[in-house]
Amino acid sequence: MVTGVETPDRIEVEDTTATETVVERDRGLAWWIHRLAPASLTSRIVLLNIAGLIVLVLGILYFNQFRQGLIDARVQSLMPQANIIAAAVAGSATVDTGSIVIDPDALMDSGDDSAADAEQLRDLDFPINPENAGPILRRLLASTSIRARIIDPDGNLVVDSRYLYGRGEITQRELPPFDAKPDSIWMRWWKRLNDWLFTNDYPHQKDYGVDNGKEFPEILAALNGASVSIVRVNDQNEIIVSVAVPIQRYRGVLGALVLSTSGGEIDNVLLAERKIVLFTFGFVALVTILLSVFLAGTIAEPIRRLAAAAERVRRGVNKRVEIPDFTQRRDEIGHLSGALRDMTTALYNRIEAIEAFAADVSHELKNPLTSLRSAVETLPFAKTEDQRNRLVEVVKDDVRRLDRLITDIAGASRLDAELARSEVQPINVAEVLDTLVSFANETRKDNQAAIALEVQPAPAAIARERAFVILGHDTRLGQVVRNLIDNARSFAPETSTIRVRVRRLQYYIEFRVEDEGPGIPPENLERIFERFYTDRPEGSFGKNSGLGLSISRQIVEAHKGRIWAENRYGKAPSGGERPILGARFIVRIPAIPQDWVANDA
Template identity: 55%
Template sequence: MSVDIQQSGQTRTEAAAESRPASLRRSRLSGFFGFSSLTRRIVVLNLAGLVALLSGILYLNQFRAGLIEARIQSLTIQGEIMAGAIAASATSTSEQDSLWVDPDKLMNIAPSEMLDPDGAIESLDFPINPERVAPMLRRLITPTRTRARIYDAGGQLLLDSQSLYGPGDILRLDIPTPQAVRSKPLLDRMVDMVQSWLFRNDLPTYEDLTGGEYPEVKQALSGAPTAVVRANKQSEMIVSVAVPIQRFRTVQGALMLSTLGGDIDDIVQAERLAIVRVFLVAALVMVVLSILLAGTIAGPVRRLANAADRVRLRVDRRAELPDFSDRNDEIGHLSTSFREMTDALYNRMEAIERFAADVAHELKNPLTSLRSAVETLPLAKTDDSKKRLLSVIEHDVRRLDRLISDISDASRLDAELQRQDLDTVDIGRMLTTITSAQNDVHSEEASIILDIAESARAPNRLRLKGHDLRLGQVFTNLIDNARSFTPPKGQVRVSIRRDRDNILVTVEDDGPGIRPDAIERIFERFYTDRPTEGFGQNSGLGLSISKQIVEAHGGQIWAENRLSSQPGADGKRYPIGARFTVRLPAAK
């Protein structure tokens, strides 16, 4: 027998373990291997928002466009200054320092023409002398990280700052080779790849041209400064600005200044790397704060879930849920609701257990009496004894039938009240119908008087939300109970009045009243106090069911004695009847 008990206990344990929901097992696994699912979601969502913000900042960043515009302005001003200096140093190809011109003939020629000594018209030209311009260009361009090229009026390249030969030195700036680019660190190459994907542009490709084939140079030779932005093969921006070299409003050539590959990109990349560093710090702070935030949510929720599983699996006799009511947030409200729900569940279970025990006790009494009568019946020798035993058996059978009917009604009551929808019930109309029917059916017994207060006669003053059949059962039980204690030709008085937001119904009788020690017990199940009636004539469930129905509607019911207006010989006021009062919340 003990082996069977142990095996059955193990079977229940295994069944309980298998019945644990998958969500509980997953939560314990996640708690064992790392963060909970809720923590991961909070962290990921917060980081996703931060990444979206970073992407928007990098993509919509105006620093790059502003830097290009500033570099164009800087190169334009620098080019105009250098072009003026170059024009001032330019001389004629002749060795003379002066030029003679006949004023009379000069008035008859075009602005760009002159009269030579033989009378032939030649172009009035001041060509740029590379020998004189090269040293000055080298001095001007050396402090800057730019490349300068000078073109003559025909577009031919005269000087290039990358190949300036001075006395004993050569200045040469080489563009980085593809091998140098590939030798960048892995992180830099990844950043370049992301930038090339995020910041795609349609810039023209930069190429080294020998002649003045650059569009900006052609524009400068026509007298208009021009700037062009290009990208080399390494996707590095190069800004080129070409300005005309003029003397006496005559274009002698063009000066083109261009940035070195990577100058602007390095500055932009440094600025973006600074933003990325700030993002990394913010992401770290965001992760820590997200974990702390999730801990204040996931931890209490996990504890509440584990406690709810203990309640479901009946691990403890009365499992206590964690109390987070001191938190003024949703977790605190959830904890309070869970605790109240659990208390209501335990109270319901305990009420069911008490109800089952009371039912077993009440059924055992008539069954015991019935068994004794059945066992004694064969032993009875006289007809009177047999008739008496048969009457006892009939009485016990009727009592069992009445008990089973009332128990069935009481057991269905709670589920029925929870399942059915509430309707609008007019208490005044209901009691009018009940009292009229009671007076018609029981005309020979005590009469029922209905009194509705004047303040409650207005429309909708006696309406409430509830179950009309069950409320009718309450008032029918109270009236029947009062009539059973009232002597013939007596009165049962039913009064209705409105008390603010409540409806009060009072049922009074002219009976002997209620014993003081029974006032609190008359609403208990199976309790009855009818000394004048035989044993077993009443199940004792009527008032208990009435109280259950009233409380399910959010109301109250209580009993008290009606006392005489005049004291007796001993100076005490004695009961002259019982009074039952029902308070129900009125409809708003």
């Protein structure tokens, strides 16, 4: 079954049995170019370079002025020859009065009294005598391939140099070799291509007949006293250059002289010139192809290797694929290689972090679940009400611990995505700390330490309103501060004070959270930032998930900053070790660039 659907710009014919749609409409040029374009980058580079070279060569062959220059040069060489020959032929003209032959030049040079009647010679008719003109043409054109014709004023052909033969001369004509082989197919194709590309768009040359001279415009112009040139082609489409000059004596035109080149004289020069151009094109094309292949090898081959490595990364399951290293190249390929290597490293690190996170989550969830299972299984065996109540409290604690763990795990798993999606904004760290410290003091319980904020003045070289401004996420930065304060409160004595200090350094903004607790064992200063690690005092087990400091480090590093922990030491007694006064957590985040002070405070 075939159904047709007609739309304003196309007609779709749908074959429902084959579930195929055929779009019948005219394809645009861009569509065909896209369809016919080679797929590989190497082929495209070679094709584009050769296409540009072809356009250049065709432009040279088609638009060059070499042909016209040859024609002009031939006209300039023929015109003086024609004038010389016409003067010689005019000098040989005499008049026959029936009783005496008059030579006007001899009469003018005699110097006697009859010279006074020389003006009467202008009215006499001096016809061109073929017997006098023929030898002149033969002598002047003996070593050339030029053909000369003399036309009388009535348009009749008087002399044709092709048919002038002296007494005793032998006529020679070149014939093709007896065993001449026909042109090869390549030569025939070359001639056809040459005729098609370089057609001579000149008028056709008709034969000069015995009495049709006045049918040719150049002869009419010469008989009227003008010297003209004309370009025509013969039956073989070969260029013939002709010049026509008047044969005149004493202002009287005795006839016209036409000099013509032989067919093929100019075409052979043009053909040789085109062969040189095409030979040069072939050589340059070969060099271009080699250079294009070399260029494509430096571009396409690295891209192919990078694409193959990326494909192996996509298909890989447990194997870590190494991306080819082209970073030593100072071009886009090197930049692409470095970017792919960094991206792949980050991807593998993320995968490993996810795997480790999943393992840690399963381990941490297992502990409360095991405790919960033990309490539930023991509950039927409880004999007293007190035992049952204690088991119920254990179950409640384990449920709360599970809820806290799941909540913190969900927050930690969403953290990277939220930091990547949300846009950074200018944040005043001093204002954020002031708000959070005030809120912590207002909600402080009786058994919790107080919080004190200390803001050190910014250096004079930095604008006051921009002294503590960073680019970041205010909610997540506030989460870091709350985690550090809650962590300090869990260790600080009830009557102590937790101090929060913020200051401006040259390129960073730093804030510290200091408590008066027992401090941190030196071997655990880095370990406390690991996921699910916790080292709480007695009575606080299960009340923390161990993710607070790990999340804080993740947020700070997303802001291009650093967070670390250290102990506060007091003055050492004589001969003893310095006592630990408490723990200190330090956070440094890059400030918004501006005029910096000379050194850190």
